[in-house]
Amino acid sequence: MIDFILTEKNFDRDNIPWNGNRFLTGNGYFGIRGTLEEYTKENMCAVNMAGIYDRAGDAWRETVNAPNPLYTYVKVNGKKYALPENEPVSHEQKLDFENGLHSRKTVWQTEKGKITVKCERFASMSRRHLIAMRYTFASDFECDAEIITGIDGDVWDINGPHFVKMRTGYEDGVNYVTGVTGEKNIFVTVRDTVNADFNAASETENTEKGVYRRISFKVESQKEYSVEKIAEITTSEDDFEPQGEITEMTYTELKAEHTAAWARIWDISKITIDGDDEAMYALNYSIYHLNCIAPREMKGKSIAARGLSGQVYKGAVFWDTEMFMIDYYIHTEPQIAKTLLQYRIYTLDGARKKAKEYGLKGAYYAWESQDGGYEGCSDYNVTDVFTKRPMRTHFRDKQYHVSAAIVYGLMKYINATGDYDILNEGAMDMAIECAEFYRSLLIKKADEPYYEIHDVVGPDEYHERVNNNAYTNRMAKFVFDTALELIDKYPSDKYDGLKPMLKDSSENIFIRKPDENGIIEQFDGYFKLEDVSVDEVRSRLIDPKEYWGGAYGVAADTQVIKQADVVAMLSMFKDDYTTEVMAKNLEYYEPRTEHGSSLSACMYSLLSCYTNNPEIAYPMFMKSAKADLTKGGKEWAGLVYIGGTHPASAGGAWIAAVKGFAGIREENGELICKPNLPKKWNGMRFKLIYKNKLYVIEVQNNSGAVMIIT
């Protein structure tokens, strides 16, 4: 049995941004980047608040980082010891992702001897607003020490500053910092209490942007001195009133409650793989991240593309959620999946507005959805590396497939939970209005029989403004069919007029068929583009950061694509295609795919399982599962930093494992298991929820599986 522990044994300052991501802790309400306690904004510290947005001036709107209650460092005989400034003798950073615990241990050599700092902390999984931390100091000589610990309101921002006003202070042993955002006057308050297990003098000091305690004490050699800090974060957007929790419970009590909460989560979500510890580790690490960012017991929130790892991608919700993440929640905690869909219902009005803005009908969801469905995506989403000018991109206006992804997510949810009630809660309107949206995109050439959709950006963003993207057209048909199915199930006068229109749309939309070689052309004219290798295209870059897509990018006039597009379509509509067609398209598109998106590899992996090639699927599954464990992911789009965690990749790894290798699927409303394990795997064990029943699944090998319904 392997430990679910991620460890870094040395200190490498170049890893600070990456460690911030991979050592992340979180509880859905906020995420704490895996930075060290003494770090400030220079080291990309963040307590990133889920779904709390602000816009500073003309910069991009993004999520807000709370004042940082972790901020702590030590002074020995008046001299500060901190990373990255002071080179340590030894350093270790750990994430116990079974228990959601972050810890570090650092030893410095001082003039008089060695000192050791340890710290353990967690984002409470049982109490959404709490962070708890135990900070421990020891030295091998007698000295005077001070632990300075506070709430640091001078936070890291990409497009800040967001706090236009700040209040700091202390009262009855509780320190606080309140930041007030400029755009909507949102209050973000952090309170803390600190207890030392030793005698110490303590003074509190507040500045404009922070409040700090200075705990001074005499140190005996070889003795540990621990300070416990409980911090509470609230915002004026919550329905939560401060409950005084931070003064009532000890670190140890909170930790016990927290790890118990994680144990409950793992009980349903853990996946055991026999024979491949590396895969099992990576997959469960991915699942850990999905659990850290799930909006549990929260309303009106979804999950941002970079989870809670910071402000990258503006903290916005993308199609990633419904395409790659929701499956996991549907089958482990369906209420979370429902919350994600409710976010789309709550933001339907934003989608209506966006459709109207473009002279379209129905609901056109935001490509980068923020609070209220506000479209966070700019018309200029990439910076030209040569001219430093913003480049006009078409993510915002032409990625029509986003609305379909939401309907697709809805139907995955309904089909796997049987929860048709959600339709009465707004999802029916949502689905119908998405269908109306696609209807308004249809055009017909004079004297041609079928509808087309022109001027779109498909999943492969490197090719902008194409016609009849196979994926987009097929998804539009799916939405038409879904709307018809739902109207048939829940007839209403309201929808009578729509039916013939939807039927006409579904029947007459152009769905591209495989050509004589069995290949489905990605869009009109794709096959006429230069057919050249990914490496050749890469070799044409003048600047490594330049954007591959857009009108003139190196990939734009070639067949090199960013990510799964036709392959995504095939994996989503596999029953419409023969295994041979799926295999031929995989074979055609895979060498032409840069996998420049973390959404890509899992789709190829899944489709490779569907075509009975688990060995081909395996490395792509591993790529997805290890997205956040592997250094050197794509960190730039033009001059825009896009690093952070990759929850869609994590969700994609789960899909590849469960739906691909284990072969879990629905047939005639039943859950079945048709495993396709890679040779290395002797078996898999995991639990799943399907239509309110818990399935305990044990895949023994490719010919057999046991499913126990409890």
Add this chain to the structure above:
Amino acid sequence: MIDFILTEKNFDRDNIPWNGNRFLTGNGYFGIRGTLEEYTKENMCAVNMAGIYDRAGDAWRETVNAPNPLYTYVKVNGKKYALPENEPVSHEQKLDFENGLHSRKTVWQTEKGKITVKCERFASMSRRHLIAMRYTFASDFECDAEIITGIDGDVWDINGPHFVKMRTGYEDGVNYVTGVTGEKNIFVTVRDTVNADFNAASETENTEKGVYRRISFKVESQKEYSVEKIAEITTSEDDFEPQGEITEMTYTELKAEHTAAWARIWDISKITIDGDDEAMYALNYSIYHLNCIAPREMKGKSIAARGLSGQVYKGAVFWDTEMFMIDYYIHTEPQIAKTLLQYRIYTLDGARKKAKEYGLKGAYYAWESQDGGYEGCSDYNVTDVFTKRPMRTHFRDKQYHVSAAIVYGLMKYINATGDYDILNEGAMDMAIECAEFYRSLLIKKADEPYYEIHDVVGPDEYHERVNNNAYTNRMAKFVFDTALELIDKYPSDKYDGLKPMLKDSSENIFIRKPDENGIIEQFDGYFKLEDVSVDEVRSRLIDPKEYWGGAYGVAADTQVIKQADVVAMLSMFKDDYTTEVMAKNLEYYEPRTEHGSSLSACMYSLLSCYTNNPEIAYPMFMKSAKADLTKGGKEWAGLVYIGGTHPASAGGAWIAAVKGFAGIREENGELICKPNLPKKWNGMRFKLIYKNKLYVIEVQNNSGAVMIIT
């Protein structure tokens, strides 16, 4: 009375390229750049052959420059004197554009005294294949002189070399150089004879690329020594067999015949303006250029966008011809206008192929038409100044309006000549197939009543891939209406099926109406673009040569346009609009127009006349008329050189003068005159041909005009 003489009195080496254009001579079969006799390819010498194309390797196909028979220089006591190497004491270059004569006079100081070189030359207007030249030497001291004169086959090329084989030699006193093109094995032969009016020793020498005579003589002080050279250019594409003309006539005889031919041309084409010599000079200079490049007595040829001034724009024929040049020929030498249209008939098959290439029907004419209607326009027509990469432009694939311009040109011709016979010669099919082409562009949104045309580039090329460009849609309707009108006039079973389709197209195509302010939006969403001044946009350039258009150019997301677009449409369909609407659109669009095309100013000028604002029209008329007289025209599109003469601007000046200021128009099949002269002009006199009758028109002032029909 002013002289029609253009003079440059000093030598300025920076003017060499520009002088090559403005001192151009030509006879339609070829153009001779206004370079000096001693120049070679380094100084952009060219005898540019009309409609003879070649493609070298992968470079752009372009017209061919013939071996240069002008090549001549002098040696005095063994030392060569030539520009630009030897600084002259005085220098004068002249174009007598009344007589089509180019001349120069240069004085150098030598060690022993001054020498003078004079040369007069012309492209024979009476004998299409001939060039004649008289080269004169004198000195104010006795010396030994040599005149070296030859045929220089080492020609200037932009995308050459085009001659893969070359033969040089001499026989019976005639020297010759034949270049053979690589792509189609076309022979271009230049022969010459030389006669001196003095006793001299002459030897001939040929090299791989040229043949040269060395004429050596003793010079007496103050005496002129003249050498006359008659050269004949033929190609294997001609129906012409060398007639021995070059040996039969003297320079003086040829010159008399040539100037007589020009006199006949001027008799019909000259425009007299009372009270404004500058305008009269510039306008007739423009007319001179139109006459130099007209394909007289030639079949299957049209006029390139840069006339015969070189290989710029690949020597290709653009919409310029039918939009801006044909009017002049229709009303002065209708046979030339017919020749231009016959070129389009001959190239119909190329247009059919191009339509098919894009999955369209009918005839989609080449944006840059070469022999056989071959599309010379590349998908990559501009070079990025920052990356030096070719930029994907949409001139070739999306400038749909080109076919309509041809039909428009045809109808201008038919209406003004009454020559319906041309319809039987292929123009009927041409018009109908253009209508079929536009039909195949029509799309209809589901649930919308009208047809739209999406994804086009209008005349304003700075905005690519727009929807419902007002100009393009209106032109498409014009083509539908024209086809219907012609079918009604000449019914045939062949067209029966088409009529309902054309009617439907004409009735239902979306024609944008003026908005509440009377302004017609150039395309869908144009008004939403940044509304900013031309100067502001110009100030955003990082590199002065960078392209304003394309996806990311400085103008692309602004309302700044390259050239007349809505204004072009209004001037072409003025009867559909009130004067108020025309005036408001002029007022709106003019400050937003860069006039980055030489096709722009004349349209604004014409429409300003139509709205009774001749004073506003005047500077724009002058800009058009002086396009080739003014230094500093736009010479770059990205890194591509686009200098040369501007015959469309010349034609536009003629249109502005005749149709604008003189107010010549058709009403109910009659020619009428409604003058709108600028204050400065006391009157205008000119001749016009209309329906086979010659009109002598004398505009006395804005209230009166006399038209005499002879």
